[in-house]
Amino acid sequence: MQALYKFIPENYFVKDLKDNTLGSIKLALLREVKGNMIIRSNYPDETITFKASNDKDVVEIPARKLKSREKLMGLKICREFGVVDKEVRYNVIKKSTQLANPNSILFGDSVTESGDAVGLTSRAIYDWAYSLRDVSEITATLQHNALSEGGTMHNEDTGKLRQSLFQVQYVKPATFFPHFITVENVTPELFIHLLACVLFENRYGAQSTTQSANVQNHLVGVGFNLFEAPLNSFSLSQQWNGQEVNFSNVQAAMREAMQAAYGQDNYRNGEELATWIKTLWQKPDELKAHYEKAQEDCKAFLKAIKVTK
Numbered sequence: 001m002q003a004l005y006k007f008i009p010e011n012y013f014v015k016d017l018k019d020n021t022l023g024s025i026k027l028a029l030l031r032e033v034k035g036n037m038i039i040r041s042n043y044p045d046e047t048i049t050f051k052a053s054n055d056k057d058v059v060e061i062p063a064r065k066l067k068s069r070e071k072l073m074g075l076k077i078c079r080e081f082g083v084v085d086k087e088v089r090y091n092v093i094k095k096s097t098q099l100a101n102p103n104s105i106l107f108g109d110s111v112t113e114s115g116d117a118v119g120l121t122s123r124a125i126y127d128w129a130y131s132l133r134d135v136s137e138i139t140a141t142l143q144h145n146a147l148s149e150g151g152t153m154h155n156e157d158t159g160k161l162r163q164s165l166f167q168v169q170y171v172k173p174a175t176f177f178p179h180f181i182t183v184e185n186v187t188p189e190l191f192i193h194l195l196a197c198v199l200f201e202n203r204y205g206a207q208s209t210t211q212s213a214n215v216q217n218h219l220v221g222v223g224f225n226l227f228e229a230p231l232n233s234f235s236l237s238q239q240w241n242g243q244e245v246n247f248s249n250v251q252a253a254m255r256e257a258m259q260a261a262y263g264q265d266n267y268r269n270g271e272e273l274a275t276w277i278k279t280l281w282q283k284p285d286e287l288k289a290h291y292e293k294a295q296e297d298c299k300a301f302l303k304a305i306k307v308t309k
Contacts, residue, residue, distance in 0.1 A: 001188045006275045012224045013188050016104065017301035024184045024228040025164040025191070026262075028220040028254050028270065029198065031066075031129060032247065035214035036140075036170040038206040039065065047169045049135045050234075057135045058237055063126035066179065067107065069204050070197040074103040077196060081215050082289050082297040090232050102294040106190045117162055118307055123186050124194055129177040130237040131246050138175045142168055171205075173214075176250045178236045189294035195219070195277045219270030220251055221258045229261035 001010075012023045039061050041048050050060040071090070080082035084101035087094060091105070094113045099120060103109075108122030131138055140220050183194060202213040223229060238259060243249055280287055302308040 003276060004192070007268050007276075008191075008222060008224055008241070013191065014185050015187065016304075017187065017297055018304045020185055022226045024182050024225065025089070025186075026223045026228060026231070027183070027195075027198070028223070028258050029179045029181065030247070030251055031179050031221050032216045032218060032219040032253060033171055033173055033175040033177070033214060034202075034216050035173055035212060037204060037214045038168060039171055040169070040206055045141070045169055047135060047139050047171060047258050050130065052234075052238055058130040058133070059135050059138060059175070059177075061129040061177060061179075063128050063302060065204065066129065067122075067124070067126045068203050070194075071103065071107040073201040074193060074197040077193065077200075078103045078291070081291040083291045096282045096302070096307050100295065100299045100308065102190055102193050102291065102298060105298045105301065106186065106193055123183055123190065125182045125184070126184075127180040127232045128234070129179040130233045131171075131175060131177055132250065132305045133175070138172055139169050140172055142170065143301050176245060176247065178233050178250060178254050180232055181212075183207075187297055188295065189290045189297065192277065192280070192290055193294065195273070196281070199274055199277060218247075219274040220254045221270045222268045222273060223258050223262035223266055224277070225262055225266050231257055231261045272279075 006302055008025060012025055014021060029061050035069065039047050039059060041062075048060045048062070049057045052058045075084065075088070075090055078101050079086075084103060084252065085098040088098050088101065088104075091109075093099060093109055093111045096111050096118045099109055099111070099118065104120060108120050110119035111117070169187070172219070181198070183191065186194070199219065201217065202215055203211065204215045205211070240253070255269070299308070
């Protein structure tokens with residue numbers, strides 16, 4: 001772990017998951033939309049928006065819509081290294097012993113089927129994400145139709161055309177969302193797991209089973225301090241000064257905000273850390289050892305808090 005400590009000092013991690021200490025690590029992420037993305041909630045044909053000011057409505061992505069995809073990626077990774085019970089499914093934990101896996105301890109989980117009233121809080125706190133531009137500039141509404149087997153809207157039973165037109169509003173490519181994740185009381189191994197979940201996930205929003213990769217996540221920077229800085233996606237969106245929205249400008253604005261919040265000594269650029277994580281994934285034996293260590297820590301934690309024996 002000495003390589004990781006070059007980026008973030010060792011004292012910002014815990015050795016025992018039962019510890020509850022001061023100190024937090026904030027990840028500054030630039031989420032770049034590369035393909036059409038659907039962000040909706042109550043209305044099937046409308047994107048979720050938020051009125052940022054009298055003259056600007058921005059696209060709003062609730063934290064759960066980001067966290068759920070990355071938690072699911074984390075479950076797949078844990079299966080790859082054999083550090084999660086084979087019965088565990090996303091949001092389906094049948095008994096308390098199945099909580100002893102890196103994904104449940106990092107992202108939080110609860111027993112859903114047995115009589116065990118056990119719930120673990122998340123150690124990764126997700127911000128809501130807000131666009132920098134007005135919704136009218138970054139969305140497009142398209143009309144679709146549900147075709148029959150023959151490739152038309154012909155109804156074989158009635159011999160007439162079906163009324164199956166519907167509209168979907170998409171967030172267009174080349175849209176940028178500044179976003180932040182704060183972690184507290186994590187071991188180095190759990191931190192590595194979080195970075196992998198974020199950097200390797202690339203499919204978000206509704207209809208993710210029919211749409212290809214539509215988001216690329218860039219780790220812009222990392223800040224660390226005893227107390228979390230009050231910096232979030234909305235503050236950046238609200239303060240955006242009208243300059244052109246492109247990757248370089250948004251990245252520079254995020255770095256400036258992070259450096260102002262954490263100072264030069266407690267801030268690191270994220271590119272090298274992201275490269276280190278991707279390089280680590282080319283060393284499966286070393287990575288497997290990290291995940292096995294993480295699982296042992298999780299088992300010890302559940303025993304320590306009397307969830308398991």
